[in-house]
Amino acid sequence: MTKTYYSQSHEYVSVEDGVATIGITHYAQSQLGDIVFVELPETGRGFKQGDEAAVVESVKAASEVYTPIAGETTEMNEDLAANPALANEDPEGAGWFFKQTITNEDELTKLMDRAQYDAFVKENQ
């Protein structure tokens, strides 16, 4: 059973069997425009909640991607590194950024669920 959480800086965390998959939301990619480069964290790197984990560069801007929860990266999306357009085409699917362990489950409860995030985006538009 996958459960997805969202951060105020427009990252999502999909949790399945104790592994977190992190990427940027559909709204984030629509704001960034055509993504031309992503820099992903090496596996084995440890992060605190809110650490800068990746960089995404579009024709409009370069932005940091923050990890919404603490953990250690276990895998990065090689397909995305080779084809950054995946983050535009399928941000919350094939365009995921990296996977990591979950140090503290409690941190997830401070994130938003889908309905809350949709309301958050609407409010900030």
Add this chain to the structure above:
Amino acid sequence: MLNNKGRVTRPQESTDDHIETQDSYSGHKGLLMNEPLLFEVGGLDKTGVDLPDCSETENMLGGLERAGEIGLPGLSEPEAVRHYVRLSQQNYAIDSGFYPLGSCTMKHNPRLNEKMARLPGFTDIHPLQPQSSVQGALQLMEQLSHWLLELTGMEAIALSPKAGAHGELCGMMAIKAALEAADSSRNIVLVPESAHGTNPATAAQLGFKVASIPADADGTVRAHAVQTAIEENGAETIAGIMLTNPNTCGLFEREIKAIADAVHEAGGYFYCDGANFNAIMGRVRPGDLGVDAMHFNLHKTFSTPHGGGGPGSGPVVLSQRLSAFAPVPFLQKSDDGLTLIEHEDGDDTEAEPFGRLTAFHGQMGMYVRALSYILSHGLDGLAQASGDAVLNANYVRAKLKHLLNQPFGDQACMHEVLFDESSLAGTGVTTLDIAKRLIDEGFHPMTIYFPLVCKGAMLIEPTESESQASIDLFVETLASLIEEAKAGETEEAFHQAPVHTPRRRLDETAAARKPILRFESSSN
């Protein structure tokens, strides 16, 4: 569509696709030539020079000589000349029209400056000739230094930095040297969110950690926010602050003195980014505001050419606290005249230069132009120039504020005015589209999408150079475009722009995802 003076603001033929899109037989448009690359002009099979046969010479290349053709085009002189003249005609410059690029101060480059810079006494000298033979040039550097120190109320100057960011590096290196001389481990530099990107980059380059300070709702940095940042990080860690004044939103940092005091009290230094000095030149002395280091952009404030027209020059002035650390070379006056000190032996002075930034003394030609600008204006003239620059920006603001939103409220701006794209919401037209349409209208667009603190920024800096008539034409054109966008129905025309340029809208995505980094001949 006509503006209120009856001028056509968009192509009439947009209803007639045939006329708009018809290509000429030659590829040229009017007298504007469609210019291919030099390699495409061709001539691989011919040569533009007549060299004597060198078959009599002994070959000493030991078998390493080129076997195939060299592949360079063999153009005649007129072919080469025309190529570059045509390219220059496609170049938009401050000499060809209105250039309201915000935060860039694209002011007129007076021809008097050019005349002075072409005096043989300045052009026919070499950095390596004996200093006794270039006393006039050294005097010019000394006079320029005097004026720049006078205008800022500072103690010492480094003329050599060759650009604004280079000047930032110089100023921050002086701060780093001062900290090292005091055995300090302070390593945090405070930088406001609205800063030029070069500010945090400079601090990071020197190994400082950057702590960001949020802007207030009115777009400025508040002293209490700086105080909070100092307390959060610990006063003993603060190396300094980098602040632009007026800031990149075109607003004067009203609490600058309190900010300077807070940073000084914490033991840090105050670097002021002087990119926007054109708004305050001759009116406020940064030294009186507590600034410890500030760079000028001679190529902005002091009218030396830039934007492809000439090299930058970014002298740095330093406060008394930092003056000892100014880099070499610097000028020293004695009874025998002026000496450019190239090496500091530390014997008879208190100077502790942090090192050297350039091989020689910097951009001599720009020093001549800048001093020419200063002397031809005088202190009163410089003060009027900054006043006119601010007046012109506020004129643009007043003329457009009913159409465009000012992200930080309706308040007087300095030398540039910031709008965002919120008034275009729902039209399908973005800041980028407006900028592209302005190109079709014969204007260089304003700065767009910077600063990043608002959405779809349009930063307009008319400078003092423009007449009311030329600003009116720009403002009316921009107003017509905004009104057209708001009226709807022509969204596609906005997305198609520019249509009158040698090249249409470029595919930036393809350029970034699949860059072609070297010439590929189609004939290969």
